[in-house]
Amino acid sequence: MSVDIDITGLRRERITVVPSPLAELGMALHALAEPGHHPGLQGWATTVIAGLDSHLADRMCEADFLWRTTFSDLFLPCAGIPGRDALPGATLGEELDLQDKLSDEQFVDAALEFTCAPPYSAPGPAALTDAGTRRRALELAAARGPQQLRFTERLLADPPRIRAWLRQFLQDCDEAFFADTWSRVRHQLAADARHKTDLLRRRGLAEALASVSSAVMVDEAAGRITVDKLDKNHTATIDGGLLLVPTSLGWPHLMVLHRYGWQPVLHYPVSSPELAAPPSVEQLTLRMTALSHPVRMRMCRSLARSAFTTGELAQVHGMTAPEISRHLSALKKAGLLTTRRRGRYVLHQLDVTVVARLGSDFLEGILR
Template identity: 60%
Template sequence: MSVDIDITGLPPERIQFSPSPLAELGAMLHALAEPAHHPGLHGWVTATASCLKPDLADRLTEADFLWSSTRSDLLLPAVPRATLAEELDDLDRMDDETFTSAAFEITCTGDYERGRPSPLVDARERAQVRELSAARGPRQAEFTDRMLTDPASLRAWLRRLFEDCEQAFFADNWQRVRVQLAADARQKADLLRRKGLADALAAVSPAVSLSGDRSRIVVDKLVHGRTTAYGKGVTFLPTAFGWPHLFAVHRSGWQPVIQYPVPGPDLPQHTAPQLVQQRLEALAHPVRMRLCRHLARGPHTTGELATSYGLTPPEVSRHIAVLKKAGLLTTRRRGRYVLHQLDLTVAARLGSDFLEAVLI
């Protein structure tokens, strides 16, 4: 599964790497709303949340469906600006129908990729949005009613909310990370210019690549999606607060945007969902699970494993090949012997339950 962005005929200069204040604010708001997604930000989340004034904290809860479970496309601008105020001005210039559709695109509509008519003008869509909002609780239902009955007032309220966030915590944090994000964007743009798009995408994330025919940017995600960048371009937004999330805007009619986490010394390397699936499938076989238990304790040859488990060496070799392809084993040669061992660092990233199971 993947999100595919068709770039056929797209000139390289239409591929942009740039930090966005609004996108970084969205990443911070998501971390505050879903701290369990971001264990590395636990200290920041605790300190920031404890300093929020009660009124601001309540207002953030009212609108958190825009950034909690996922991120509204409103918060991932295709044309980044230097300041949050400039990006909020761009949102103000968006017409009410487009703005309202985007606000409800994730939580209250069932067809993100093709888009839906605006609930401001389509009665059926309006009824569905209200029904799905009610299912998500009274706060979102009230927010939805305000958006549908008086969008101008609600949009002004939302802008004030973002401006209050800037004063309360965003401005200081943006000042701290914007240089890092700008440097990362320059580095990716330089890679694009010197080595080409494939190298630039590889530097963005292992989950982002160029298709074999070089006609598509492929984002490895647990969803299917297709869009085109022709005539619009593609924007890449680095984020310091977004790890481990990789967002790809592929809504019909919108310019594709990819927000990617900037690697840091305390952050593990991002693992593509396809590789995670491959590892889980490799471990689903009971024989390979038993082999992993043996290999977790030390290096062993194929012959030793065959003797221990009553298997033939070719059988063991086939299982070892699957585990190696999934990146779960390390291999080294000692004289004429080849020794295999479970990579405990990789195993730990799959989860503590698995690690305990093979080490028990």
């Protein structure tokens, strides 16, 4: 399960690392809508929400589907500009001008991405021009409640009006709280962009992307970047450039914009509370599966307290040595055990630090 980016023939100078104030505003709105996704930002979110006037707070709920699930590609409009090589603007105003350059079809399809499931990584009929797609969009919106339906009806009936509404809303968010947030994080993002650019120039793409996340892998011989995600397999093709956009508010999300016809973008967090590299989705699945078995859960209770031999575990749990060995093998394969030899005996013990990390690892795995 992954998102792949085909980089065959991509020249180094077409890879750009650059911050985006609009993308960071999108992450800010997401963190405010889903503070549970971002435990490290709960203090910031509480302060911002407490300071919002009621009118802006109501407007924030009106179209929160654009940023609650993750966030809409509308927050990276440079990727949709024809030519597929545009860059984010230096200011929020410049980025909103780029958003204005998207066609109505691009705007509507991006706005309906998470709630009405139009085609994403392949060409397909647009909701504005195809009656069947439009009807399905309204049906799916209705299933999500009257507020979603009203907004979708307005969006499909009068895209320019909704576009103007969204631009004014984002400007009001900037005035209310984001300008201050951006002034504090933009230097960190700029420094990270310079660091990644320097790595790219001096040490190559593989090392630069390894510094982004251990979930991003490069096979330059095959011309492919692979991002480990709990998702269906998707492949994006680069006709223009590749954008890497850092975010200070984004952990645990590692997002890949791979919309058909748009420039691919890797939107990555510059820091996380982790002390070690996260496991792959496959490794996380192995760990969750291993721990879900009731016998292995009981064994873990013993192994968390002390080291045991296979024979000792068999005696404690009233099972045969081969049965215990099979369960130990599953736990070891999942990377949950440490083993050491004492004379002719092999002692097994639960790696408590790995198990303790599963909460944040699971969160990152499903939200990556």
